[in-house]
Amino acid sequence: MGKILRVNLTAKSLNVEKTSEDVARKYLGGKGYAVYLIYRYLREYEKAGTSPKDIDALGPKNVLIFATGPGTGVPGFPSSGRYHVMALRSPLTGSIGSANSGGEFGPFLKFSGFDMIVVEGASETPVYLAIVDGEAELRDASSLWGKNVFDTCRMLMDKVGGKNTSVACIGPAGENLAYMACIMNDDHRAAGRTGLGAVMGSKKLKAIVVSGDEKVPVAERERFSEVSKRCLDAMKNNPVTGVGLPTYGTAILINIINTAGGLPYKNWQTGVNPDAEKISGETLAETYLISRRSCWGCPIGCGRVTSVKSGPFQVLASEGPEYESIWALGSSTAVKDLDAVVKANHYCDEFGLDPISMGSTIAAAMELNEKGCIPTEDLQGLDLRFGNSAALVEAVWRTAYKAGFGKYLALGSKKLCEIYGHPELSMSVKGLEMPAYDPRAIKGIGLNYATANRGGCHVTGYTVSPEVLGIPEKIDPIKAEGKAKWVKIFQDFTCVVNSTVNCLFTTFALGAKDYAELLSAVTGWKLTEDEILKIGERIYNLERVIINKYGFDGKDDTLPKRLLEEPMPEGPAKGQVTELEEMKGEYYKLRGWVNGVPTKEKLAELEIEL
Amino acid sequence: MTTVSVKILLFATLRSKYKTRELTVACNGTLLSMIESAAKLLGPEFIDDVYDRKKGKARNDMIIMVNGRNIKDLEGEITLKDNDVVAIFPPLAGG
Ligand code: SF4
Numbered sequence: 001m002g003k004i005l006r007v008n009l010t011a012k013s014l015n016v017e018k019t020s021e022d023v024a025r026k027y028l029g030g031k032g033y034a035v036y037l038i039y040r041y042l043r044e045y046e047k048a049g050t051s052p053k054d055i056d057a058l059g060p061k062n063v064l065i066f067a068t069g070p071g072t073g074v075p076g077f078p079s080s081g082r083y084h085v086m087a088l089r090s091p092l093t094g095s096i097g098s099a100n101s102g103g104e105f106g107p108f109l110k111f112s113g114f115d116m117i118v119v120e121g122a123s124e125t126p127v128y129l130a131i132v133d134g135e136a137e138l139r140d141a142s143s144l145w146g147k148n149v150f151d152t153c154r155m156l157m158d159k160v161g162g163k164n165t166s167v168a169c170i171g172p173a174g175e176n177l178a179y180m181a182c183i184m185n186d187d188h189r190a191a192g193r194t195g196l197g198a199v200m201g202s203k204k205l206k207a208i209v210v211s212g213d214e215k216v217p218v219a220e221r222e223r224f225s226e227v228s229k230r231c232l233d234a235m236k237n238n239p240v241t242g243v244g245l246p247t248y249g250t251a252i253l254i255n256i257i258n259t260a261g262g263l264p265y266k267n268w269q270t271g272v273n274p275d276a277e278k279i280s281g282e283t284l285a286e287t288y289l290i291s292r293r294s295c296w297g298c299p300i301g302c303g304r305v306t307s308v309k310s311g312p313f314q315v316l317a318s319e320g321p322e323y324e325s326i327w328a329l330g331s332s333t334a335v336k337d338l339d340a341v342v343k344a345n346h347y348c349d350e351f352g353l354d355p356i357s358m359g360s361t362i363a364a365a366m367e368l369n370e371k372g373c374i375p376t377e378d379l380q381g382l383d384l385r386f387g388n389s390a391a392l393v394e395a396v397w398r399t400a401y402k403a404g405f406g407k408y409l410a411l412g413s414k415k416l417c418e419i420y421g422h423p424e425l426s427m428s429v430k431g432l433e434m435p436a437y438d439p440r441a442i443k444g445i446g447l448n449y450a451t452a453n454r455g456g457c458h459v460t461g462y463t464v465s466p467e468v469l470g471i472p473e474k475i476d477p478i479k480a481e482g483k484a485k486w487v488k489i490f491q492d493f494t495c496v497v498n499s500t501v502n503c504l505f506t507t508f509a510l511g512a513k514d515y516a517e518l519l520s521a522v523t524g525w526k527l528t529e530d531e532i533l534k535i536g537e538r539i540y541n542l543e544r545v546i547i548n549k550y551g552f553d554g555k556d557d558t559l560p561k562r563l564l565e566e567p568m569p570e571g572p573a574k575g576q577v578t579e580l581e582e583m584k585g586e587y588y589k590l591r592g593w594v595n596g597v598p599t600k601e602k603l604a605e606l607e608i609e610l
Numbered sequence: 611m612t613t614v615s616v617k618i619l620l621f622a623t624l625r626s627k628y629k630t631r632e633l634t635v636a637c638n639g640t641l642l643s644m645i646e647s648a649a650k651l652l653g654p655e656f657i658d659d660v661y662d663r664k665k666g667k668a669r670n671d672m673i674i675m676v677n678g679r680n681i682k683d684l685e686g687e688i689t690l691k692d693n694d695v696v697a698i699f700p701p702l703a704g705g
Binding site: 239240243244245247248249250251252253255256259260261281282302322323324458459462464465468469470471474476477478504505508571572573 | 619621623625626671673675677678679682697699700701704705
């Protein structure tokens with residue numbers, strides 16, 4: 001087993017401990033191991049008399065965990081260049097903080113000698129953590145404070161040098177505690193969701209730089225080579241992982257989701273965007289694409305290197321935007337100028353903001369403003385109307401610096417809409433802005449949004465795959481029946497992927513059986529398909545126990561009123577609402593939960609020790 | 611059978627291969643006749659790109675949507691009506 005670095009920023013202490021095999025057998029690594037640690041922290045706080053509900057997400061009691069898993073950084077393990085970040089609480093939602101990122105940071109963290117970094121406490125002055133060849137050190141970061149993401153990455157890369165060096169950091173948004181600030185790594189890759197950049201900012205931890213060339217262990221080499229080759233071949237020969245994603249990246253979804261009537265437009269007033277073609281993956285590829293970029297060890301290479309060659313939104317070289325970013329910054333705001341969307345996305349990377357929550361919050365502000373709910377003096381000249389490209393781009397940097405109206409936007413859509421008296425206009429679940437699929441047209445994803453532990457999230461259980469894309473089999477998106485079982489299995493399996501840690505996109509070509517074989521060969525444990533799915537279910541349930549401690553239960557497993565009560569006005573899902581209660585009842589039954597809380601019997605069955 | 615006019619939209623690799631974003635064809639209302647009419651404009655390869663002749667139905671990996679509804683989700687034989695919009699996507703994904 002590997003090592004965990006425990007850093008206390010208050011005490012400025014660094015301690016090394018062994019990764020526990022017992023914990024890893026039950027929770028793998030990555031997200032699963034981090035969820036286990038978070039639960040232990042909460043128990044310790046409870047014993048010391050602090051209720052989990054009283055933990056301030058931006059206070060020193062919050063803990064931030066950077067986690068890799070048994071697959072991360074193993075050459076030949078499909079798309080294993082990722083890492084998972086978690087926090088006890090998210091400043092945006094008050095629920096658990098959780099996000100995942102690609103690039104190179106995950107594997108290079110492992111090569112530097114550690115499986116995980118656990119960050120406790122808070123520093124009074126800016127610091128960064130350097131881990132080089134197994135040696136960790138906290139260093140002064142006052143000269144980096146205030147720098148954007150690209151400058152921070154470049155300066156630390158120059159300083160540390162060497163091969164296999166990577167930087168994860170925050171930009172001004174994280175420093176200024178914008179609630180949708182993310183943690184960025186390798187310039188353009190983001191642990192995007194739930195505001196973990198603000199948690200890092202509250203700890204005055206500007207960056208982590210890792211470097212090293214330690215080999216990652218593989219228990220059964222020969223067996224692993226065989227399984228790896230088979231899985232990589234399957235990915236190469238799969239039309240989605242072998243052709244679709246490499247050729248077009250994720251943005252190719254814009255047109256198909258719009259055709260299905262599920263591309264939210266104008267803050268989810270409808271699911272049909274009349275200008276989808278202008279911001280589509282096809283348009284991005286024809287006009288903006290320079291080249292592809294892969295995360296470490298990934299044969300898919302869905303990343304896009306792009307540029308806006310001239311004009312007011314010129315960007316010489318950027319990455320993305322991904323499907324989600326185009327939707328949030330473009331479709332939800334009704335901005336049809338892809339130049340502006342690329343620029344806004346670039347600013348999100350430069351300043352360290354989650355484009356989904358950012359775009360969705362701007363869209364909510366646009367609707368509030370068009371309804372006359374925002375006093376002119378609050379806007380300070382920001383012309384927030386649907387479709388206004390210049391206002392979109394300006395709103396992003398204003399949020400990062402909390403300048404003018406940016407200080408309201410930086411709170412996220414839930415608090416923003418509460419302040420202006422229309423909480424129902426925040427298109428969020430548990431305070432997390434939902435991604436780019438309208439559940440009135442794609443029912444299963446609505447159940448997933450409602451029940452996702454971290455809040456409105458698509459990658460907790462991506463049922464769009466069977467519902468629209470027909471992978472692994474086609475099911476009807478506008479039918480509610482039978483969706484609960486898909487949501488449950490996708491949520492459980494995704495926990496396995498995020499605890500491995502590798503890329504969810506492999507699952508378009510690989511199934512649980514492939515994962516069981518890959519993980520068995522790497523760890524030397526004999527894991528079956530059923531066993532890894534049980535591990536996934538265990539992780540999901542323990543995460544649920546954690547959010548129950550913060551006060552979230554069945555009442556919070558819901559969707560914005562608009563999706564439950566306002567019929568879809570047009571398109572193939574015209575007249576549809578989301579039949580959430582019907583799906584939720586079935587889902588709770590399958591999960592063994594009552595009102596969003598796992599029963600004692602369920603926890604015992606999953607061998608979760610409380 | 612009456613003749614109907616159908617708009618076909620092509621996406622992703624189909625669009626780049628045939629250098630066509632949309633076309634309107636006349637057909638007798640069956641999927642095959644629509645595809646054959648399109649093949650007259652796009653070239654004969656188009657038939658095999660989207661249709662499985664052996665099985666006598668649309669290729670299983672293609673995503674074909676009539677007015678936004680996937681044909682796999684529609685019951686019975688597909689009968690196209692005048693002014694229907696048929697969107698054809700190769701296998702694709704994202705997230
Ligand atoms: S599929 Fe895309 S996001 Fe996933 S690891 Fe590969 S390049 Fe990164």
